[in-house]
Amino acid sequence: MSLSRALFIRSAAGIAATAALPLSASAADELRVAFIPDVATTAASYAEKQPLVDMLQRATGRSVRLIIPTNYAATVEAIGNEGVDLAYFGALTYVKANQRYGARPLVQRLEDRRFHSLFIASAANGALDSLKELKGKTFAFGDVNSTSGHLIPVKEMLEAGVNPDTELKTRFTGNHTATAIAVSSGQVDAGAIDETVYRKLVADKTLDPAKARVFYTSKPFIDYVWAVRKDLDSSLVTSIRHGFLEANDPKFLALLRATRYVTANDREYDVIRETAKKLDLL
Amino acid sequence: MLATAVDVRATLDFLRTPVLETIAIAAGALPIAILLGAPAAITIARGGRAGVVLRALAAFVRAIPELVLAIVFVVALGFGAVPGTLALGLSGAATIAKLYAEILESVRREPEEALRATGATATASFLVGLVPAAWPGLIGFGAYTFESIMRAAVIVGVVGAGGLGSAMITSLNLLDYGAFGWYVAALVALVIAVDSASGILRARAPAWMALAAFAIVSLVGIVALATSTHDPWHAFATAPPRVITYLARAIPPAFTPTVIGNAAWSVLETLGVAIVGTLVGAIAAIPLAFLVAGVVASGWVRGTGYRPWSVVPAFVARVVLVIARSVPPIAVALVALAYVGLGPKAGAAALAIHTAGVLGKLFAESLELGDTLPAEALVASGSSGLAAVAVGIVPGAFAAMSAHLLYRWEWNVRASTTLGIVGAGGLGQQIFNAQQLLHDRELLAYVIVAIVLVLGSDRITQLARRRFELRTMER
Numbered sequence: 001m002s003l004s005r006a007l008f009i010r011s012a013a014g015i016a017a018t019a020a021l022p023l024s025a026s027a028a029d030e031l032r033v034a035f036i037p038d039v040a041t042t043a044a045s046y047a048e049k050q051p052l053v054d055m056l057q058r059a060t061g062r063s064v065r066l067i068i069p070t071n072y073a074a075t076v077e078a079i080g081n082e083g084v085d086l087a088y089f090g091a092l093t094y095v096k097a098n099q100r101y102g103a104r105p106l107v108q109r110l111e112d113r114r115f116h117s118l119f120i121a122s123a124a125n126g127a128l129d130s131l132k133e134l135k136g137k138t139f140a141f142g143d144v145n146s147t148s149g150h151l152i153p154v155k156e157m158l159e160a161g162v163n164p165d166t167e168l169k170t171r172f173t174g175n176h177t178a179t180a181i182a183v184s185s186g187q188v189d190a191g192a193i194d195e196t197v198y199r200k201l202v203a204d205k206t207l208d209p210a211k212a213r214v215f216y217t218s219k220p221f222i223d224y225v226w227a228v229r230k231d232l233d234s235s236l237v238t239s240i241r242h243g244f245l246e247a248n249d250p251k252f253l254a255l256l257r258a259t260r261y262v263t264a265n266d267r268e269y270d271v272i273r274e275t276a277k278k279l280d281l282l
Numbered sequence: 283m284l285a286t287a288v289d290v291r292a293t294l295d296f297l298r299t300p301v302l303e304t305i306a307i308a309a310g311a312l313p314i315a316i317l318l319g320a321p322a323a324i325t326i327a328r329g330g331r332a333g334v335v336l337r338a339l340a341a342f343v344r345a346i347p348e349l350v351l352a353i354v355f356v357v358a359l360g361f362g363a364v365p366g367t368l369a370l371g372l373s374g375a376a377t378i379a380k381l382y383a384e385i386l387e388s389v390r391r392e393p394e395e396a397l398r399a400t401g402a403t404a405t406a407s408f409l410v411g412l413v414p415a416a417w418p419g420l421i422g423f424g425a426y427t428f429e430s431i432m433r434a435a436v437i438v439g440v441v442g443a444g445g446l447g448s449a450m451i452t453s454l455n456l457l458d459y460g461a462f463g464w465y466v467a468a469l470v471a472l473v474i475a476v477d478s479a480s481g482i483l484r485a486r487a488p489a490w491m492a493l494a495a496f497a498i499v500s501l502v503g504i505v506a507l508a509t510s511t512h513d514p515w516h517a518f519a520t521a522p523p524r525v526i527t528y529l530a531r532a533i534p535p536a537f538t539p540t541v542i543g544n545a546a547w548s549v550l551e552t553l554g555v556a557i558v559g560t561l562v563g564a565i566a567a568i569p570l571a572f573l574v575a576g577v578v579a580s581g582w583v584r585g586t587g588y589r590p591w592s593v594v595p596a597f598v599a600r601v602v603l604v605i606a607r608s609v610p611p612i613a614v615a616l617v618a619l620a621y622v623g624l625g626p627k628a629g630a631a632a633l634a635i636h637t638a639g640v641l642g643k644l645f646a647e648s649l650e651l652g653d654t655l656p657a658e659a660l661v662a663s664g665s666s667g668l669a670a671v672a673v674g675i676v677p678g679a680f681a682a683m684s685a686h687l688l689y690r691w692e693w694n695v696r697a698s699t700t701l702g703i704v705g706a707g708g709l710g711q712q713i714f715n716a717q718q719l720l721h722d723r724e725l726l727a728y729v730i731v732a733i734v735l736v737l738g739s740d741r742i743t744q745l746a747r748r749r750f751e752l753r754t755m756e757r
Contacts, residue, residue, distance in 0.1 A: 068452065073718040074356070081524055083360035096720055144718045171625075172715070281719060 031062040031236075034084040036072045036093055036143075051252040056086075059243025060236060072145035079103050079229045086232075086240060091147040091223045091272045095282065098266065099273075102230035105266050106237070107244040109258040113268075115223035116195045117148040117156070119216035124186030128215050131160035138169045140182040140191035144281075147223050147272065149176055153192035155275050156218050177201065184211040196257050222272065225264045296461065300449035301468050302506075307366045307445050308432040310503030314371025315427055316496070319378025324408075326379060327386035336379065343376035345736040347700045347710065350729050352438035353717050357528050358521040364507060366438040366445065370431045377427050385419040386412065421492050425480025428499070432473055433610040440612070440703055450613065466613050473608040528722070535730055536723035544712055545731045551626050552708035552735065555698040558630040560691050563637025570638065571645030572671075573599035599642070606639025611697055615706045629706030633694050641690055648682035649675060684750065688743045695739045699732045709735065 033056065049066060056064045067084055069075050072093050078084045080101035089097060097103035121128035128134070134157065142149025150172075157164050164170050171188065173179045176197040183191040184207055191212075198214070201207035226244065228237050244261040247253065253260070276282035322340060326333045351373055355365035394411030398404070413420075439447015446465050453461040483492045573596050614632035657674030665673075702710025709732045716725035 073720060076720065077357050078360065081357060081360045082520070100720060144715055 029062050031056060031060055031064045031086065031240075032067060032084040033064055034067045034069060034075050034078050034087040036069075036075050036088060036090055036145075048255060051249060051255050055243055055247055055249065055252050056240065060239045062236075072143045076100065076145075079227070082229065084229070085236075086226060086228050088224065088226055090145070091221070091225070091269060092151050092276055092281065093145050093147075094225050094227055095269050095273050095276060096145070097227060098269075099282070103227040104230065104237075105264040105269075106226045106228055106241050107261045108225045108264040109256065110260055110262055111196075111258065112224045113222055113262070114220040115148060116220055117152045117218040118193050118195050118198050118214045119153065119156075119190060119218075120180070120183050120193055120198065120212040121190045121215045122183045122186045122188065123211045123213060125189040128190055131157055131162055131216055134162050134190060135167045137189035138171070138187075139164065140171050140173050140179045140188040142172070142176045142179050142193065143174055144172050146176070146194070147221070148194040148218075149179060149192055151272070151276060151279065151281055152218050152221055154279055156216075177206075180207050180212055184208060190215075200257070222268050225269075227264075297464055297468050300444075300446045300465065301472070303363055304432065304435045304439075304445035304447075304469070304472065306503060306506030307363050307370060307435045307438070308428065308503075309499045310363070310367035310507045311370035311374050311431045311435075312424075312428050312496070313500035313503060314368070315374025315378050315431065316424065318371070318375035320382055322375070322379035323382030323386060326383035337383065340376040340379040340383075341737065341740065342733070343372060344380065345696075345733040345740075346373070346729070347696070347713065347732055348373050348434050348437050349440070349700045349703055349710065350713065350732075354525065354528065356438075358525045359518070363444045366435060367503070367507060369438050370434055373434070374427050374431050377430065378424070381423040381427070382420060385416045385423065389415045389419075417489060421483050422480065424492075424496070425476065425483060429473055429476045429480065432476060433469075433608075436469065436610045436612050437700060437703070447612075450616065462616075466609060466617075469610065469613065470605060470608045474604060477604070477608070532722040532726040534723065535726035536721075537727050538724075541724050541727050545709070545728060548702075548707075548709045548712045548728075549731065549735055552695070552698045552702075552710070555626050555629040555633060555701065555706070555708055556691065556694040556739075559633025559637055559698065560687070560694045562630070562634035563690070563694075564641050564687055566634065566638035567641035567645050570599045570603055570642035571649060574603060574642065575646040575649040603639050603642040606635050607643065608639070609636070611636045612701060612704060615701050615704050619704065619706065626707035628704075629698055629701040629708060632701060632706065633697060636697075637690055637694060641686060644686040644690075645679075645683050648679040648686065651679070651682065653678055681750075685747070688746060692736075692740055692743050696736055699736065 033052075053064045053066065056062075067078070069078060072090070075084075075087055075089065076093055076097045079087050079097050086106075087097070087103070089103075094103065094105065098105070119131065125137075128137070141153065144150055154164055157168075162168070171182070173182050173191075176194045179191040179193050180198065180201050182188045183193075195217075198207070198212075202209050226240075228240065241263070245263070247261060273282065319340075322336045326337045326340070348369065351369040352366060355369045359365040359368070389412055391412070393415070394407045397407035397411045402410070435445050436447035436450065439445045439449070440451055446469050450462055450465045453459075453465060479495070483495060611629075611632040614635050615628050618628035618631040654675065656678070657670040660670040660674045699709045699713070702708045702712065703714040709728060712728045713725060713732065716722075716728055
C-alpha cells in the first residue's frame with residue numbers, strides 16, 4: 001500500500017466520523033464545512049478535497065474541518081444547530097435550509113445556473129426512448145431531497161403526462177451513485193441522476209454508459225449553492241466569498257468541476273421553491 | 283512482508299476512530315441506562331402509583347424507535363457522539379427498567395420480608411434479602427443491554443451520530459465495500475467481545491468484578507464524552523430551546539388522508555417483515571439449536587452414545603449462531619439490499635438471520651435446561667435417540683421456547699419499524715422519508731402509528747403469555 005493511500009484512509013476515517021473522541025483537540029475558531037453526501041460519492045476521497053481545504057484556509061486564516069453527513073437532511077439540520085458554518089447544498093436542500101434556519105446563499109459555479117438531470121435506462125430491461133414510455137416501469141430516484149435526482153425528474157415526468165406516484169414503481173436509492181448502480185445492474189428499469197455525477201462515473205470507468213444509457217435530458221434549472229449559517233460573522237462570510245470568487249487554482253476548480261464561481265442570489269431559487277411546494281416537497 | 287505490516291497498520295488505523303467512537307457511545311450510554319433504569323425498576327417492582335406510572339413510561343419510551351430518539355437528539359445537539367449516547371442511554375434505561383423490574387418481581391420475597399420483620403431498614407433488607415438472589419439476572423440483562431446498545435449504535439450512526447454506523451453508510455456511499463466489510467467485522471468483534479465478557483461475569487465472577495467492569499466502562503464513556511471535539515456543554519445549554527422548537531413544529535401531527543393511507547400500507551408491510559423474519563428465523567433456529575444443544579454431539583441423553591465426529595457440526599453451528607446474532611439487522615439489511623433489492627424483502631431477510639442467531643442460542647438453552655430423565659427412560663426401553671429427544675425432551679422445553687419466540691416477535695416488530703431507514707420498507711421508511719423531507723407534522727403522525735403498533739403487539743403477546751402461562755425467565 002502506498003503512503004498516499006494510507007494517508008487517504010487515515011484522513012477519510014477521521015472525517016467520516018464527524019465527531020468526538022480525544023483524538024484531536026478542539027479548535028474554537030475552526031471553520032466547519034459540510035457537503036451533502038452526493039459530492040462525497042463522486043469526488044471520491046477526502047484527501048482529494050485538500051485543494052478546497054487549502055483555499056478556505058488561505059481565505060479565512062482558520063483551520064478547516066470537512067464534514068460529510070450521511071444524508072441530505074442532516075446537512076440542513078447541521079446548519080440549523082450550529083453544527084456547521086458553511087455548507088454545500090443542492091437547490092432543494094438550500095431552499096429548505098433557508099426557510100427553516102435562515103441559511104444565506106453565497107456563491108455557486110457558473111454551471112449551477114444551467115444544470116440538467118439525466119434520465120438513464122437500463123440496457124438489461126429493454127428499450128426506453130421517452131418519458132411517456134416510463135409508465136409501468138420501475139424507477140430509481142436519488143435522495144428524496146435531491147434536486148436533480150428527485151424534484152426536477154418528478155416535475156418533468158408530470159409535464160410529460162406520467163404520474164410517478166401512480167403509474168411507476170419508484171424507489172429512493174439515497175444518492176446518485178447508488179442510482180447509477182441500480183440502473184446499470186438492472187435492479188430498476190430507469191433512474192434520474194445528476195449530470196455531473198453521471199459524467200464523472202463514466203470518466204472514472206465506474207459506470208458503463210452502454211448499461212445505463214441517457215434517453216432524456218431535462219430542461220435547465222438552477223442547482224447547487226454554497227451557503228452559510230444565519231449568524232456567521234460577516235467579515236468571515238466576506239472572506240469566504242472572496243476566496244471562492246477569486247479562486248483560480250486549476251486543482252481546486254477541477255475538484256469541484258467548476259469553470260469559475262459567481263455570486264448566488266436567493267431570489268433565483270423562487271422557481272425551485274414553487275416547484276417544491278407544488279410537489280409537496282417543501 | 284513489510285508491505286503486509288503496513289497494510290495491517292493502515293487497516294487498524296482507519297478502523298480506530300469509528301470503533302473507538304462506537305465504544306465511547308455504548309460506554310457512555312450504559313451508565314445512563316443503569317443509573318436511570320435501575321431506580322425506576324425498583325420503583326416499578328415495589329408497585330404503587332409511582333410504579334404504575336414508571337412502568338407505562340418505560341413501555342412508552344421502549345416503543346419509540348431508537349432512530350426517532352436519535353433524530354431528536356441529533357437535531358438538538360448536532361452531530362457527534364453526544365446525541366447518540368443520550369439517545370441510546372434513554373432507550374437503554376427503559377429496557378433496564380422493564381427487565382430489572384421483571385427480575386426483582388420474579389425473585390422470592392420471603393428473605394426480604396423476614397429481614398424487615400426483624401427490624402432491618404427497607405434499604406438494608408432490599409440489598410441483603412433481594413439483590414443477591416436477583417444478582418445473576420441483573421448482571422446478565424445489564425450485559426445484554428450493553429450488547430444491544432452497541433448494536434443499536436449503528437442505527438443512530440446512520441442519522442449522523444457518529445461511530446461505525448456513520449462509517450458504514452459513508453463507505454457504502456463511497457462504494458468502498460472493502461471498508462464496509464471491515465466495519466461490519468469490527469462490529470461483530472465488539473459484540474462478541476461484550477458477549478463473552480458478560481458470559482464470564484454471569485457464570486463465575488464475584489460481584490465486585492461485575493461492579494468494577496461497570497465502573498471501568500462508565501469511566502471510559504465519561505472520559506470519551508468529556509474530551510470529545512464536540513463542545514458538549516455549549517450543546518447542552520442550547521439544546522432545550524431547539525428541542526422545543528422542533529417539537530412545536532411537529533404539533534399537531536398531520537393525519538391527512540395520504541398519511542393515513544401510507545401508514546396503513548406501511549403497518550401491513552412492517553408486520554409482514556416481522557412475521558416472515560420471526561418465522562423463517564425460528565425455523566432456521568431449530569436445527570441449529572439441536573446441533574448446539576449437543577443432541578447430536580455429546581449424547582447428553584444417557585444411552586444415545588457419544589459421537590465424536592459430530593462435534594464438528596456442533597462447533598460450526600455455534601459459530602454460525604454467534605455471527606448471526608452479532609451482526610446488527612441494519613447492517614445485514616444493507617448487505618441484503620444489494621442482493622434482493624430495495625424493499626421489505628431485505629428487511630425480512632435481515633431479521634430472519636438475526637432471529638435465527640438469537641433463537642438458536644435460546645432454544646438450545648431451553649433444550650439443555652429440560653429434564654433428561656424421560657428421554658433416558660425411553661432410550662433404556664429401546665427407543666432411538668432421535669425419538670427419545672422428540673418425545674422426551676422437546677415437550678418439556680416447549681413452553682420456554684414459545685416464550686422466547688414471543689419475546690423475539692416483540693423485538694422484531696420494534697426492529698422492523700426501524701429497518702426502513704436503509705430502504706427496507708415499512709413504517710421505518712415512512713418515518714425516515716418524513717424526517718428527510720423535514721415534514722415534521724407527518725413525521726410525528728408516523729411515529730405515533732409506530733408507537734401504537736409496538737404497544738399493541740406487546741399487549742397481544744402479553745395476553746398470549748397470560749393465556750398460556752409462558753414466562754421468559756425460568757423461576
